[in-house]
Amino acid sequence: METWSGRLAFSPKKVPLSAAPAPSATTLSSLTSALTRTGPLAPRLGALCGEALTSSALAPWRASLHRDSIVPVGPPPPFLRVFLPLWCFWIARPQFFPVSSHHVGVVFLIALSYAAHLHVAIMLLSSRLQSAAGLFTLSTLCFIGILYHVWSLSDRPDYEPLLPSAFATPPGPLIPRKIWYKVGPKGLSAKMKNWTASCLEANPHYEYEFMDDMTGDVYVVTNFAHRPDIVEHYLYLTVPILKADMLRYLLLWNEGGIWSDLDVSCEGVPIDDWIPTEHKAQAGLVVGWEFDVGWGSHPLRQFTSWTIMSKPRSPHIWQVVENIMNGLKAKVKEHNVTIAQLDRPMIGDIVDFTGPRRLTRSIFQSLEKNMTIPRDTVYNLLKPKLVGDVLIMPGYSFAASSNKYGNMTDKANLNPKLVKHHYAGSWKNDKGGEL
Structure with a gap:
């Protein structure tokens, strides 16, 4: 059976909704627990993220897709189950993700965000369902949020550790006038x-x-x-x-x-x-x-x-x-x-x-x-x-x-x-x- 993370295919074959396995809550539980310890905004975001990714929350959407037989049905892909909590955590505590020190991680997050956004966009084009439109809106907001954080943090310098040299003042012109x-x-x-x-x-x-x-x-x-x-x-x-x-x-x-x-x-x-x-x-x-x-x-x-x-x-x-x-x-x-x-x-x-x-x-x-x-x-x-x-x-x-x-x-x-x-x-x- 082709899963949600597989290639988009227009198949006349219908997959019973009960056959779609529910996503594991292990990753969400640990991430939500971490979010709860970080600040007043983070627990709400973590809870919302966990609720959005449970099988019960996604059931109407998967059922509607099942009725139209347009998109292969299955659980959300593992990368999205990890990506959304990470994104919520970044929104809540951006100082833990200094872009200037983690370029590779940022590029990875952007790539995941873009992939998820594109996937939902294709689903929207392939479906006339209101639930897909709502998911597309959520995905769009997530992607815009990622881009905003990259833009707002990209020019921030690192402060720790201090430059390890007695001659460490950055080279440049004379003392400003x-x-x-x-x-x-x-x-x-x-x-x-x-x-x-x-x-x-x-x-x-x-x-x-x-x-x-x-x-x-x-x-x-x-x-x-x-x-x-x-x-x-x-x-x-x-x-x-x-x-x-x-x-x-x-x-x-x-x-x-x-x-x-x-x-x-x-x-x-x-x-x-x-x-x-x-x-x-x-x-x-x-x-x-x-x-x-x-x-x-x-x-x-x-x-x-x-x-x-x-x-x-x-x-x-x-x-x-x-x-x-x-x-x-x-x-x-x-x-x-x-x-x-x-x-x-x-x-x-x-x-x-x-x-x-x-x-x-x-x-x-x-x-x-x-x-x-x-x-x-x-x-x-x-x-x-x-x-x-x-x-x-x-x-x-x-x-x-x-x-x-x-x-x-x-x-x-x-x-x-x-x-x-x-x-x-x-x-x-x-x-x-x-x-």
Whole structure:
């Protein structure tokens, strides 16, 4: 007896409906069980899928086909019994099927979807039955859904694991000529306008963008929808400085450019001249010491976070993001609260949690996955030093007032002073910033 999965044939021979074996429920049971454990939408889809494929649900349709003697009668083919639950699972939990990592699987699913759709279309053309028309509509929707998911996910990059190289910043042009700022609810003060103008007017060929709370939220939702944990944590955070710190790292990772706090002024050197010519091609990330020279043999050294330069997709910036995410999850567990309930006292030291110390630790953590960095080779710098693809600027470049040079060297031999931080400290209150 030719089955439903066999070749379409116009045969006068009628097959009794009772002779058609019912499809096995083994695969459906296991898949439906898996769907039930994955989320609130998945169980409904799994149940619908299982009901649609049972013999009782298909009985009227098979009976109608039997009456017309047009299409060979039999159970649904095994590939369709597996394909439909997988498709429902993909609709419910698309993050489990990143297209960029599973091209072969996606092509396979498309092929199965197209085959099922074509088969039903032929059945519809061969039959005048309303049930076939309904099945064709369902098949069409399934096929469109597959194509939509492929289109919407095909250009999404992989994030794990991090690129396994100290020189892993993707090759490309120089650091983008764009300056990023974040404005609080109170807007720009007169001083902030002057400080930011000192950078923008000295670099007229640079793009710039002032983000606020709303545009920051939209940016994160739009560009990190593939990481719902990042979106959820960012949107529900109520401590302003935490959101501002996360935003700076997400912006730099996604688009690159120069992050500058609003209380930073430029000291007259064009940004194009900040990186020495011999390092421009290799530098994927540029940071500067905040505390380095003149603090004794064991100072608490850290990079400044008020000025950071980066190419897009720096693995070192992504390490910062992942470490902050892990820190937030740990705090939620420690205090038995939700992200929205985390407050300033629960976080502790902001500088350590999302600020300069977190930035410093994460960069060295990322670099040292692939190389050993003797600390004495990157301390007490008077000139920029390239470590992997990270260019470390001497303290005099980004934080001249925080480093005690004294008479130890002729200042004429130092790297130029590039920016000045005015320490407005708008985040230093019990709320962690402007509300």
